[in-house]
Amino acid sequence: MSKKSTVLSVAKKAKAAAGEMALLPTSVKNAVLRKIAKDIVAKADYLIKENQKDLKAAEQQNYSKALVDRLVLNDKRIKGMAQCLLDTVKIKDPVGVVMQTFKRPNGLVIEKVRTPIGLIGIIYESRPNVTSDCIGLCLKSGNAVILKGGKEALYSNQAIFKVVQDALKGTKVPTDAIQLIASTDRAAVNELLKLDQYVDLIVPRGGEGLIRFVAENSLIPVVKHYKGICHTYVSSNANLKMAHDICFNAKVQRPGVCNAMETMLVHKKVAKEFLPKMAESLIQAGVELRGCDQTQKILKDIKKANESDWFEEYLDLILSVKIVNDTKEAIDHINHYGSHHSDAIVTDNKKEADQFLKSVDSATVYVNASTRFTDGYEFGFGAEVGISTDKLHARGPMALEELTTYKYLIHGKGQIRN
């Protein structure tokens, strides 16, 4: 069988099962999620054995330590995967929720009701837990799903998929509704992206290269995020101790993720007081600072930030620092150089906070908190299939509600149009 027909046949089977998925009662979906969670833990040895094959290949390929770390499956991580499924059980089922009801002068009653989207394609790299997280979210939201993981996690993903498929047997969830494309090349991705007749939504998760490839080649709607260039703005009205702790957390606690801070903006009035202590903490934590001219006058030993630094997602212990004249300049900088992901202000002035919240054009805008909270779990969504910096369909963490659409149900008594 050719690769094309494999991807096509997978999509056809999944689409055919989507109708059944949409009608599953919540109780059935929750019972199956619990069964999968139980089986994942029970079959931990098998998962770890298969994961070893990926780790061995990664070693041979000389993958970076960070990548290898993301690949590892151990007892703790497997329990985490199961827990994520159990968390998804607890989240309210969005399907069937009546979002709005209105009655027209002619007596028509129009209900706007949440429904599953249909068939979701998720294209991702490295971490194997994405496989079970996404299966859980798609199943609970009544969608069929096609998973296409990275080649670096091929054995791990196939093993998780096998455990899930075995768990589905004898349940009312059709096994065809959850599919894994085992092919390891990008041609399979390209095939999938053309199947707009079957697939309703593509969510790519991974490096910018993958995401750009998907966005440029897909005939199917894509919800994505390219980068997380997150800012924290320390205003002249900031509690500087709070600002210090928030900035430190946003940069240092986990620098390799999309919601970590990449640029710190500081109001000129507080820069002299704030920056030396802040710099000391950051440098002690191993952070390299790159500053604007004004910053360099205060922090004399740091590198200069170039124009390109303001556009940079370091994903590392590097921070660019800029002194601004006012809140407007901070907002303009964020809207111009940022990635519309997560940006924060530290201020005790409500009016200034409101201006920032209103004018910063990002998926999540914070007052007095670390940008690190942009995350499906932290939002109380159970998990996430991704974080969107797009504005269409979904913005910010995407979980159950974001995996639904709606339809209008219209109840008449024989109304016709004049």
Add this chain to the structure above:
Amino acid sequence: MSKKSTVLSVAKKAKAAAGEMALLPTSVKNAVLRKIAKDIVAKADYLIKENQKDLKAAEQQNYSKALVDRLVLNDKRIKGMAQCLLDTVKIKDPVGVVMQTFKRPNGLVIEKVRTPIGLIGIIYESRPNVTSDCIGLCLKSGNAVILKGGKEALYSNQAIFKVVQDALKGTKVPTDAIQLIASTDRAAVNELLKLDQYVDLIVPRGGEGLIRFVAENSLIPVVKHYKGICHTYVSSNANLKMAHDICFNAKVQRPGVCNAMETMLVHKKVAKEFLPKMAESLIQAGVELRGCDQTQKILKDIKKANESDWFEEYLDLILSVKIVNDTKEAIDHINHYGSHHSDAIVTDNKKEADQFLKSVDSATVYVNASTRFTDGYEFGFGAEVGISTDKLHARGPMALEELTTYKYLIHGKGQIRN
């Protein structure tokens, strides 16, 4: 100046104005909408004079009578355009509405707030009133807009645009926020579709060829509808008098539009009683019927419907008719051959109605009413920029709410992540 730089500079200017648009208070937007409405009526003579140039060109090109009719601007239609703007004034401003508020265990308060999308591109054909309708909806929803009308309405669109631009002078609505691309070729459309750095959403309105071109060439998210293959299913539990009137209305009242019925499905139990009278009315109104084998046994003089008929959007006085064995067969037919636009069941059985509403995978699903009601105005939305048969972002009529996205505003007291 090259065409490329014209489109690009238009997009840059509009994007720069989008931030200002997003912050406009409702009162300002409403006052400007009223001013435009007034000016459109006051300058009716100018609009009609410019419209004559398009009509003359249409005549020279031997355009169809239907197309020429859609192009015409007269006093009545100009008043209709103004009324549509005044209707938009009355609709609640969606911007700033708090959709949801939730508090996390760590004390973070998360608000989900409606915001404008930013810059919308609308690509459309023929009817000049689309120009003012879309300006009204984009303005009220706080978006900047780039309009690209068809060459057949070039003079009319430019005239409407000029009246709007003049009306904006001296108001707080930046004139740059509303742009018209006057170029008449598809290369300009193609340029626009690549400007994903500036344009947030593309809505194409027109024939299937235009829409497919847009969908295949756009790097920007597109919300669209290809076709309206709408069904009415006359169940064995139908009030047959009601079914007759609904089907007649859905087919005959305005056959050239997307929410008109193209296929009628009839339960075998009622076919013999229902079809002869129904056929008589339809044939009398000039409708050509095409039936399945079973239908032909009852209506002996009609043509046979081929497989391709079930996929056909006639947009004309033609109707395909099929007899089905049960509701499940009707639903399967609709989901397979339909375009997920608008489909209706006529039944007095609540359980059967619920099954139909749940299982038909369309933007609007009706019980006991004509499919002709799928329309922004009929829904009470004032007007519409289009009707979506996509599932992402918006489904069904797209008006003010569908021209918004949301962002999360997060209020903290110094929270950091562990």
